[in-house]
Amino acid sequence: MIPGTWYSLRLERIHFENERTRTFHFCIEGSEFPQWKPGQFFVCDLPLGEKRTQRWRSYSIANPCTDGHKVEFCISFKEGGAASQYFFSEIREGDAIRCKGPEGNFTLPDQPGIPLTMVCTGTGIAPFRAMLSEIDARGNPYSSVDLIFGVRNEREMLYRSEIASWCARIPNFRASICLSRQPEMPLPEHPGLQYLHGHVHQCYDSLLRDMGADRPQPQFLLCGWSAMIDQAVAALVTQHKVAGKNIRYELYG
Numbered sequence: 001m002i003p004g005t006w007y008s009l010r011l012e013r014i015h016f017e018n019e020r021t022r023t024f025h026f027c028i029e030g031s032e033f034p035q036w037k038p039g040q041f042f043v044c045d046l047p048l049g050e051k052r053t054q055r056w057r058s059y060s061i062a063n064p065c066t067d068g069h070k071v072e073f074c075i076s077f078k079e080g081g082a083a084s085q086y087f088f089s090e091i092r093e094g095d096a097i098r099c100k101g102p103e104g105n106f107t108l109p110d111q112p113g114i115p116l117t118m119v120c121t122g123t124g125i126a127p128f129r130a131m132l133s134e135i136d137a138r139g140n141p142y143s144s145v146d147l148i149f150g151v152r153n154e155r156e157m158l159y160r161s162e163i164a165s166w167c168a169r170i171p172n173f174r175a176s177i178c179l180s181r182q183p184e185m186p187l188p189e190h191p192g193l194q195y196l197h198g199h200v201h202q203c204y205d206s207l208l209r210d211m212g213a214d215r216p217q218p219q220f221l222l223c224g225w226s227a228m229i230d231q232a233v234a235a236l237v238t239q240h241k242v243a244g245k246n247i248r249y250e251l252y253g
């Protein structure tokens with residue numbers, strides 16, 4: 001028996017974010033409605049072969065579950081990937097896919113008053129988009145929230161206007177956008193938003209340096225691919241002496 005409840009998700013709309021990334025807007029069919037926590041994901045059963053290992057792929061839910069029967073996945077294209085081929089060339093509006101969930105423990109910490117630092121690259125922003133939408137709607141229970149978001153250039157930045165509006169609306173929220181392959185920095189849309197040249201690693205390095213040793217260590221939430229996560233976890237633990245319990249991550253692959 002396969003654990004978890006399966007839902008049918010019908011594709012309503014595809015939003016082109018940039019050359020390599022699209023947001024897929026689905027509507028959950030039927031009367032059953034999964035209650036997910038921001039940060040959780042669905043396992044999708046895609047028409048990619050006979051075996052479960054060929055067919056199943058996980059995607060973070062990019063919106064909070066207060067959006068009615070809507071589910072958004074923000075997906076980047078992986079050259080030669082079977083799911084990438086399906087999402088970027090085959091699926092059409094009106095098609096339905098089967099998804100199981102919600103799954104995962106990568107959710108907002110239940111510790112009001114702590115500082116929180118979210119670190120992500122590319123579509124690793126998806127769970128944080130759901131979390132920050134919830135914080136925006138319900139209020140910020142944390143002493144501070146820092147989003148450190150790495151992309152190659154500003155064309156690849158996702159949720160740009162939402163991030164700027166969270167800077168204006170969420171108390172003690174700051175966003176640092178790290179552009180690794182763009183030498184000229186754009187003007188920030190809000191004082192709480194900064195654009196930096198480089199990778200996310202330089203950004204949390206300076207954030208931790210600025211904080212000083214006498215302040216409580218932030219709870220780190222990291223999301224993305226192993227290239228970024230492995231380096232970040234190693235640097236936080238060995239260089240910055242961040243306790244293992246203060247680092248949680250969602251690894252995309």
Ligand SMILES: Cc1cc2nc3c(=O)[nH]c(=O)nc-3n(C[C@H](O)[C@H](O)[C@H](O)COP(=O)(O)OP(=O)(O)OC[C@H]3O[C@@H](n4cnc5c(N)ncnc54)[C@H](O)[C@@H]3O)c2cc1C
Pocket residue numbers: 041057058059060061073074075076077078080081082083084085104123124126225250251252253
């Ligand atoms: C819990 C969870 C949540 C996820 N959420 C998302 C999400 O919200 N958005 C999203 O785009 N993907 C997400 N993924 C990754 C997703 O499940 C697929 O692995 C991805 O879409 C590639 O599938 P594929 O069949 O095209 O490529 P595959 O051939 O399956 O890819 C093979 C491997 O390539 C690596 N890889 C895949 N894509 C990339 C990439 N863009 N950059 C670097 N390395 C990559 C991974 O190691 C992957 O296992 C998530 C994965 C997990 C485990």
